[in-house]
Amino acid sequence: MKTKWIYGLALSLMLPATLATAKQQSAKSEQARIHFVNHGAIRDWQPDGERGLWIKANHRQWYYADLMFRCTGLDFVNSIGFDTGPAGSFDKFSSVVVDGQKCPVASVVKSDPPPKA
Helix, strand or coil: CHHHHHHHHHHHHHHHHHHHHHHHHHHHCCECCECCHHHCCEEEEEECCCCEEEEEECCCCEEEEEECCCCCCCCCCCCCEEECCCCCCECCCCEEEECCEEEEEEEEEEECCCCCC
16 A cells, blocks of 8 residues: 555656656647748758758748658758748648759758757
């Protein structure tokens, strides 16, 4: 009987910390959208290998776009295209175009700047 009470107490003490951590992670992973990409709203970008890239918008906010699949050549090219569709916003329904190859985006989230090389 005593072990059940201790276990219950430990669980109730851990729950608030676990919920706070979950809220922080969900805030970081909340889907984002970069508006007016078709009007020059992207200022800079940096590849993260062939599976994602950091994107800097005009208002100096960095975003991280995780790609659905490996995008061959992303880490070598000098320029890429951003296929936004008719809305002109870059989000999880957009694609990155590298040497004519469309690379669909899985998610776009606000991010810190890319690590220094």
